[in-house]
Amino acid sequence: MQLYIDGAWTPGRDTIAVENPATGETVGHCAAGTAADVDAAVAAARAAFDGWAATPFAERRAALDRLHGALAARAGELADTIARELGTPLKVATRVQVGLPLTVLRGYADSAPQPDEEIGHSLVVREPVGVVGAITPWNYPLHQVVAKLAPAVLAGCTVVLKPSELTPLVAGLLFEAVHAAGFPPGVLNLVTGTGPVVGQAIAAHPGVDMVSFTGSTAVGRGVAHAAADRIARVALELGGKSANIVLADADVARAVKVGVGNAFLNSGQTCTAWTRMLVHRDAYDRAVALAAEAAAGYTAGDPFDPATRLGPLVSAAQRDRVRGHIARAEADGARLVSGGLDAPVPGRGHYVAGTVFADVDPGSALAQEEVFGPVLAIMPFDTDDEAVAIANHSRYGLAGGVWSADPDRALAVARRLRTGAVDVNGAAFNPLAPFGGYKQSGLGRELGPHGLAEFQQLKAIQR
Missing domain, CATH: 3.40.309.10 (Aldehyde Dehydrogenase; Chain A, domain 2)
Incomplete structure (x- = not known):
């Protein structure tokens, strides 16, 4: 499995073996991305941002609709892959690991346009936050990606994704669907690799306007510190003890x-x-x-x-x-x-x-x-x-x-x-209600209209 940068598949300098946790056998490999690969992906996302942000909402929504169709057609392959690289029983992988992100994606593809607001003599408009660095975990390797990518691109943002190196193969299938759906080059980019290398490079990158992270509270704290140095927006979905x-x-x-x-x-x-x-x-x-x-x-x-x-x-x-x-x-x-x-x-x-x-x-x-x-x-x-x-x-x-x-x-x-x-x-x-936590469970919300709002800036224009 290769990197996907600026609309093209790119081999990495090295690879990481992906294990089947039920057997211990290697079931695939993903590219071991580097900080230089993150630089290239962020540059591609930055170059694509203005054009994608200016793309009408209906066209962005249509791209998500095409992505949903491409993923739904491969639902069985997606569930099989998750069962092999994560070990989720196939029935649960089909119903939850694949069914839930398809529902989330469908919801964003069907979203109604958001009108501007009139507040007194001000016109309040929503604008995309910019280039988003998305860092996702291994436990729900398709859902957690879709929960970030779908609202981000619908808002007009461009994205650099780092999935977990423990379960990267389903992200490769997702990006095959991204390519088939015809997203413009640079809108969605995939850099696989380890957290200390790729994740850290994304969190600290000066070209990334927002970092959306899901994972442990300990790692989330480090992501927040890295982003804070440049006052970048951070959304964190962290641990729980419910x-x-x-x-x-x-x-x-x-x-x-x-x-x-x-x-x-x-x-x-x-x-x-x-x-x-x-x-x-x-x-x-x-x-x-x-x-x-x-x-x-x-x-x-x-x-x-x-x-x-x-x-x-x-x-x-x-x-x-x-x-x-x-x-x-x-x-x-x-x-x-x-x-x-x-x-x-x-x-x-x-x-x-x-x-x-x-x-x-x-x-x-x-x-x-x-x-x-x-x-x-x-x-x-x-x-x-x-x-x-x-x-x-x-x-x-x-x-x-x-x-x-x-x-x-x-x-x-x-x-x-x-x-x-x-x-x-x-x-x-x-999946349409806001999802996120209090205290050390995180900052911000995912899913539904509240998840979309995380990737938007508000501008007041006085007239």
Whole structure:
């Protein structure tokens, strides 16, 4: 897989092997980009910016429509590629990893033009922010790219993308579709490579007007520092430690079943995962038993086996990191009720069994640190106020859930949570609603009209 700069495929000086985490086998290679490649891509994006910004909104929207068609025609290949380079079970890769970004792209392709605003004697207009550097993670390697590229180009920006070197192959397929869709040269550019080389070069580049980053809070902090030196705009979608609150009057069986599924989605490698389950004490023992039973049903195995519900973690390093969290939780006194370090998993590949701990101390590492693996922490509470206090006792604030038979009570609790999104009684994710976090979960919003606004500047013209 090569670089894509100024409308053409370009070989890199070296390559990076891409591993299948279910087998350890190499499934492809991507170019190892350099700072010089970033320079070339930014120059191409800068040269294309004025023309693309001046392109009518309807034509930019039509380009996204063509891109959607090209991707939809290859949906099966996209899902297969994600299953191989990330290990997501094929069913989930098809429905979520590919289905969600297609929905997001469709939404932007169908967007209505945004009229100028009249405020008093001022005309307020929206203009593209400029050249965008997009740095995306490995856990949702197509969705996170589309969530940035689609609104950026619709706003009139040009883009230099660096996907994760762990899962770059699906980005190569995306850019084949970009080429087929006929975007002008330089509007969308792809530079694969490592974070310390390519990511750092993008974040610190004087020709990049905005950096949009999704990944860990630690790396996001470094991206923000690099961009701050030149006062560049930054959008950050970072980590989470989301709480799923099961109130006393909730449907406990449904809340636990959905909660475990949410925590284990994508092998727990989801920033919005409800990794803390808070249960009213009256229902606590029942909830723990139900969670253990549900977790036992998450069969780990080959992503292409229809019986598999839990794929591998993305790498050996990630597997070892998650196992370290499990070992520490046991040492800290949490009660293991399912899974754990000795649970059976496939003999090869980077697997960790779906794991549930009960009686977790709200201040412990398991309750405070983002594990990014299939590990659920359950803890009791006695009052709604206590549940809110435990949920908010986190440096993160990305997502969460609330369950109650009383919609007004659930909404009242949801309003008190310091987090960017809350699902009430298992309500579905809405790709048109703003997505992002409070506190160390990030800055800015993605998706829908609010995601488009991130890539726009406002100008007031007094008349």
